[in-house]
Amino acid sequence: MLNKWLREPLVHFLLIGGALFLLYGLQNEGFVEQSNRIVISEAELDRLITLWGKKRQRPPTQFELEGLIEQQIREEVLYREARAMGLDQNDSIVRRRLAQKVEFIFADLVSQAEPTDTDLADYLATHADLFEVPGRISFVQVYLSTDKRGARVEEDASRLLADLLKASPDADIMMAGDRFMFGQQYKQQTEHDVSRLFGKDFANKLFNLPVGHWQGPVLSGYGLHLVRIDNKTDARQPELDAVRDKVHNEWLARQRRVADEAFYQSLRQRYEIIIENVKTKNAIASVEK
Amino acid sequence: MPAKNNLNMKYVCIVFLAGLISACDQPEPAQPVSSQDTTDKQIELAPGSDRADSTNVYFGDTHLHTSYSPDAFLMGNQSADPDTAYRYARGYPVVHPYHKARIQINTPLDFLVVSDHAEFMGVIPNILNDNPVVANTKTGKRYKKLFAEGKSIEVFGELIGQINKVMPINPELANETVSRSVWGEIMSAADHHNEPGKFTAFMGWEWSSTPGGANLHRVIIMREGKEKGEQFIPYSSLDSDKPEDLWAWLDNTSGKVGANFLAIPHNSNISQGLMFALQDSEGKLITKEYAETRMKYEPIVEMTQIKGDSETHPKLSPTDEFADYETYDHLISVEGAEARNLFGGGFLGELSEKDRELVMKNMQHVAKAGDYARSALKRGLAIEDRIGTNPYKFGMIGSTDSHTAMASAEENNFHGKMAIDSTPGTKSKDVIPGTPGWDMGAAGLVAIYAEQNTRASLFDGMKRKEVYATTGTRIALRFFGGWEYSPGDVSASDMVSIGYQKGVPMGADLSQAPAGKAPSFMISAIKDPVDANLDRIQVVKGWLDKEGKPLEKVFDVALADGRTVGADGKVALVGNTVDLKTGHYTNTIGDAQLATVWVDPEFDASVRAFYYVRVLQIPTPRHTLYDTIALGLDPKESGRPSTIQERAYSSPIWYTPNM
Numbered sequence: 033m034l035n036k037w038l039r040e041p042l043v044h045f046l047l048i049g050g051a052l053f054l055l056y057g058l059q060n061e062g063f064v065e066q067s068n069r070i071v072i073s074e075a076e077l078d079r080l081i082t083l084w085g086k087k088r089q090r091p092p093t094q095f096e097l098e099g100l101i102e103q104q105i106r107e108e109v110l111y112r113e114a115r116a117m118g119l120d121q122n123d124s125i126v127r128r129r130l131a132q133k134v135e136f137i138f139a140d141l142v143s144q145a146e147p148t149d150t151d152l153a154d155y156l157a158t159h160a161d162l163f164e165v166p167g168r169i170s171f172v173q174v175y176l177s178t179d180k181r182g183a184r185v186e187e188d189a190s191r192l193l194a195d196l197l198k199a200s201p202d203a204d205i206m207m208a209g210d211r212f213m214f215g216q217q218y219k220q221q222t223e224h225d226v227s228r229l230f231g232k233d234f235a236n237k238l239f240n241l242p243v244g245h246w247q248g249p250v251l252s253g254y255g256l257h258l259v260r261i262d263n264k265t266d267a268r269q270p271e272l273d274a275v276r277d278k279v280h281n282e283w284l285a286r287q288r289r290v291a292d293e294a295f296y297q298s299l300r301q302r303y304e305i306i307i308e309n310v311k312t313k314n315a316i317a318s319v320e321k
Numbered sequence: 322m323p324a325k326n327n328l329n330m331k332y333v334c335i336v337f338l339a340g341l342i343s344a345c346d347q348p349e350p351a352q353p354v355s356s357q358d359t360t361d362k363q364i365e366l367a368p369g370s371d372r373a374d375s376t377n378v379y380f381g382d383t384h385l386h387t388s389y390s391p392d393a394f395l396m397g398n399q400s401a402d403p404d405t406a407y408r409y410a411r412g413y414p415v416v417h418p419y420h421k422a423r424i425q426i427n428t429p430l431d432f433l434v435v436s437d438h439a440e441f442m443g444v445i446p447n448i449l450n451d452n453p454v455v456a457n458t459k460t461g462k463r464y465k466k467l468f469a470e471g472k473s474i475e476v477f478g479e480l481i482g483q484i485n486k487v488m489p490i491n492p493e494l495a496n497e498t499v500s501r502s503v504w505g506e507i508m509s510a511a512d513h514h515n516e517p518g519k520f521t522a523f524m525g526w527e528w529s530s531t532p533g534g535a536n537l538h539r540v541i542i543m544r545e546g547k548e549k550g551e552q553f554i555p556y557s558s559l560d561s562d563k564p565e566d567l568w569a570w571l572d573n574t575s576g577k578v579g580a581n582f583l584a585i586p587h588n589s590n591i592s593q594g595l596m597f598a599l600q601d602s603e604g605k606l607i608t609k610e611y612a613e614t615r616m617k618y619e620p621i622v623e624m625t626q627i628k629g630d631s632e633t634h635p636k637l638s639p640t641d642e643f644a645d646y647e648t649y650d651h652l653i654s655v656e657g658a659e660a661r662n663l664f665g666g667g668f669l670g671e672l673s674e675k676d677r678e679l680v681m682k683n684m685q686h687v688a689k690a691g692d693y694a695r696s697a698l699k700r701g702l703a704i705e706d707r708i709g710t711n712p713y714k715f716g717m718i719g720s721t722d723s724h725t726a727m728a729s730a731e732e733n734n735f736h737g738k739m740a741i742d743s744t745p746g747t748k749s750k751d752v753i754p755g756t757p758g759w760d761m762g763a764a765g766l767v768a769i770y771a772e773q774n775t776r777a778s779l780f781d782g783m784k785r786k787e788v789y790a791t792t793g794t795r796i797a798l799r800f801f802g803g804w805e806y807s808p809g810d811v812s813a814s815d816m817v818s819i820g821y822q823k824g825v826p827m828g829a830d831l832s833q834a835p836a837g838k839a840p841s842f843m844i845s846a847i848k849d850p851v852d853a854n855l856d857r858i859q860v861v862k863g864w865l866d867k868e869g870k871p872l873e874k875v876f877d878v879a880l881a882d883g884r885t886v887g888a889d890g891k892v893a894l895v896g897n898t899v900d901l902k903t904g905h906y907t908n909t910i911g912d913a914q915l916a917t918v919w920v921d922p923e924f925d926a927s928v929r930a931f932y933y934v935r936v937l938q939i940p941t942p943r944h945t946l947y948d949t950i951a952l953g954l955d956p957k958e959s960g961r962p963s964t965i966q967e968r969a970y971s972s973p974i975w976y977t978p979n980m
Contacts, residue, residue: 125453179854179881179912211812213797213847213914224519228431231850253850254913 070108072101080104138295145291147283153272155283162282165270166222169239170263173216174209178255181210189249189256196246196258209258230254239264376770376787376817376826379779380795381432382410382728383525383585383767384540384623384720388418389437389503390527391445393724395477397740399446401726403435403510409727411520418725419740419747427731428795428851430766431774432521433514435507436540439526439557440484441494443503445476458493483559484531490559500554508547515546517775526555528584530562535593537564537586540623540720541571544581544780552578563602568614583783587623587722589697590631590649594689597697597713599704607704612712621783624694624970625719625765625790627730627738632717632935632970633695634688641875643859643937643966647762647792650686698973699863699871702929706869716786716828716972717933719765719793730793732967733904735763735944745948749959759959763944764792768969770826786828789934791969795849800827800934802974804834806841811916816845827934828972833979839924840976844878845916846936846969854911856881856895856937856966860919864930875935878919881912897940899964904942904950911939927978934971940964 080100084092092100120126147155156163174192178185192208199205205216214229227235234252241247243264249256272279386393387406401418409415412429416422437443447454448461449468455461464476482488504526511522523542530537543550556570564584571582589596601611624631629649638644690696694717701713721728725743729736737743742750742758751757768789771782782788789798799817803824810819820843825831831840848855858879865871877892886892899906921932945959956963 125451125457128451129453177913179914206814211914211916213799213816213845213916215814229850232428234850253848253852 070105072104076104077101135292138292145287147280147287149272152276152279152283155286156269156272156275156279159282160269163270163275163279164267165274166224167239167267168220168222168263168265169226169261170219170221171238171259171261172205173212173218173260174205174258175212175216175254176249176256176258177210185256186249189258193246193248193258196260210255212254230257375772375821376782377772377774378797379431379521379769379771379774380766380791381430381434381521381769381779382720382730383434383523383542383718384436384527384587384626384722385410385433385726385728386437386527386722386724387435387726388446389443389507390724391438391441391480392477393437393726393739394445395473395480396724397743398725399449401740403437403507403726404513406435406726406728407433407510407514407522409729411514415727417727417736417740417743419737420744424727424734424736426727426729427734428849430520430728432523432769432779433728434523434525434540434542435511436525436527436542437503437507438529439500439555440529440559441480442500442526442555442557443506444494444496444499447499447503452499454498455493455496460491460493481531484529485534486532486562495559497554504555505547505551508550512547515776518773521774521776521779523776523780524550528556528558528567530558530564530567532562533593535595536588536591537562537595538588539564539567539584539586539619541567542583542585542780542783544776545579546776549578549580565602565611565614568618571618572614581780582618583620583780584618585621585623585718586619587626587720588628588631589622589624589692589694590629590634590688591651591686592692593686594691597691597693597700599691599700607708607712609708609710612704612708612710615712616710616714619715620786621716621718621788621972622694622697623720623722623765623767623790624717625762625792626722627761627764628722629762630764630792631693633693636688637690637693637696638873638875643875643935643968646965646968647764649760649762650688651756651760694970695861695863695873698931698933699873702863702865702931703869703871705929706865711975714975716783716788717790717970718767718783718788719790719970720767721765730764730766732763732793732942732944732965733947737761745951748945748948749952759945759948759961762792762965766791766793766795768795768798786972787826789827789969789971792967794852794938794967794969796852796855796936796938796969797847798934798936798969798971799843799845800971800974801825801843802829802831802840802932803843804831804838804840806843806918808918811843811845811918816843819843825974827974829974831974831976834924834926834976839921840932841918841920842878842932842934842974843918844934845914846879846934847914848911848938853906853938853941853967854881854908854913855915856911856939857892858915858917859935859937861933861935862921862923862930864925865928867928874923876919879915879917881915881939882910895939897964899940899942899946901946901956901963902950904947906939906941908939929978930976931973932976933973934969936969938967940966 081091081097084096084100114120174196176185176189176192181188196205196208218226223235223239226238230238230252234250234257237250238259238261241250241259241261243261246258246260248258250259251257385406387403388394388398388401389403397419399418401415405415409424409426410430410433412426414423414425417424444455445464448456448464450456456465467473467475479488479491480494483490483494507526508524511524513522514520515522524546525540525542528539528541530539541555553574556567556574560570561567567584571584574580575582586596600606601608625647630647632646633641633644634648635641635645690700694715697713698715701711704713705711719730721730722738723729723736724738725736725740727736737748737758738761739758742748742761748758748761768791769779769782770787771778789800799820801820801824805823806819810816810823813819820826824843834840842860844858844860846855846858857877860876860878861873862876863871863873877886880886880892881895884893884895896910898910915936941964943962943965945961946956946963949956949959949963
């Protein structure tokens, strides 16, 4: 039980998130406390130089570096003055940006929770349609051209079907029927493969036919086809190992969505929310139910 | 004062030099072998691939815009993003960004390139979503106001003006941070939807060079995945509008990050003769070096799409009775009027009569030999005669260039060029001046022959030009050329193997003519299983006469319904079953399949030539017919034909005499 609790992402967030808030808070306190001193640290300098280098493919000259530093100082001075004047209050862009930053910090934390095999197996079992291995079919077809045979195409088809049923299984069917550009033999095709060549309706009909003997005719956009299905495998669930990466990604994505929402809800609970417009209030209330 | 005087020279490219220097000594980027190709490593070969033919045909769209393209966004697509684009292409239902109906493609695609404009990529949505980096600029604030007042078309006019280079580029709009993050999102969507063996999603973008309204646009496609794409920001026409600079950048970048690129020109039909010109961007006659560089990056051309068909023009091919197909003569230009006058006053109808005349006159495009694929292929032979390399030896593809995120090329399921021209009512209106939705065609598709449906395999198919174009239908077409095909080969069950054994496929070359022999061509076509029957197969031949003058001729080589070529060289029309009241047609005319082995009866082994195939369907309804039926109008009101003969164009096979 404790084990499960320890793996619960929400718990991770609250712990790590709490620590981070504390850390950020302390840092900011430090700034405010020493509002008349601006320190450009070694690390900050390195960051400025790297950024510059990335853009221009060379390090800055001494003159350029001085400019960079001065620019940085200028920004810091103005930033502190702006805060002192309370300009960060009630600015929709600042607000949105800060809210985004909290979300980003959060999103980074979620990825640290790793699923166990049981988690993945559960996910695979409950989201079967996402990971299904499609069924495959191997078949032979003999084509009868409506263009060539006109009104007698159906009669020809039933005569040819009777012949094929009488013939031995390894008889050469090469000469039977009419020329068909895609050929007679099709091996290990998915329903998607078959519909690419013959159209959706034909593929659907084919996958519902029994295996083993000549049958038909089955209609396609080209004309009539007599078919013999030699082999058919049903769609199945894959082993976890075969789709582990994909399940892993989907699991993480879902955990992140769930955790994001849980985190937000946990924060929201700490607030009393008053909506003064009655219409809106009712709408919100009904959502929360 | 004409807007052209506003052109500010200081914005003219500075990237050119940098690109040129690195282009000189850059080694050819190594072709990644498949074992290094991380994106394709999980491919499990389809067990069906032991069929005799090693190549299959895959259909897709290499040119599609989403809400991330500013013009798409401003023209009613504010919600259909790259993810929506992939979902639609793969056959999932999605919500249309303008009319909000739930729609679905009839036949899903095998691959897709989301190719949003690199110019101002993602900037407009970011302004509206209050991204401070762009929303807080002077321009950002002004645009927000225009939006709030419902004047988005005015913003569109300004962007086009900058791309036309008749207005200076506004540095507040070209923002690297925004472009980088949007490019990242586009690539993530592609990686997410790329499933080797099932569906391929390429990384790509559009370089939309439009100097003075001449369309020189190219779509750029990369063979590799996000890990390479992250190392650069897509090159845009704001960097330079000269194709030579684009190629230099591709050369430089492919060497630096180890990626492979293709650039695909499109809408040559409105390039004012510049897409396939005799000169380079500086006005100098094309050199061998130009030709070789161009062929390295531009082996294929998108020659049929929503904004018209660029095979040929009735004025250029007066004896070809099927030349006038989806002809489109409007420039994308705001030249001749201040952009703000043109777009700011609302629509064209509200302009003064004098301004209106001026704009319409400037938008009218007059067809030139440098605008169309067939004339370019002919021109290429003549240039090769002079310099030894053919700069216009390209394969042919189609794509949509839709801006709705819906790769819709189906006449009965067409969702507009722009999101706003997606309903019968709005398509009839002149929303973008001079270019009503009814002038657009529901086209086209790329067909690629490849071993499997993966980035590497499809990219290589395009590179070797084993591709063809269709106007939206999935006609399957095989085209082989050689010296030894016999009439029975095309009916053989191993026709495809014979094709590769005895000759070359579409996009390749013939030479070394055996004495006294003419080339034979094995051609087989089969209809789209859910579309109309075929009318005929034609071979289009272009060649140089003894004086080096390019000529062309169309041969009818396979005809449905038992028709034959008459003594006068003419063939009876196949007929037309379309009911103009209901929009229904029947497959009682035409054939499901057509095939032949054709030998050139006029072959001259001493002159250069090319051959490509055109397959015509029987007449079917144009998308406008469904609209006029819906609106209760006479079909003639659309100003366009009610029925059309959709078609496929193969890549050519070239013949070069021994020199």
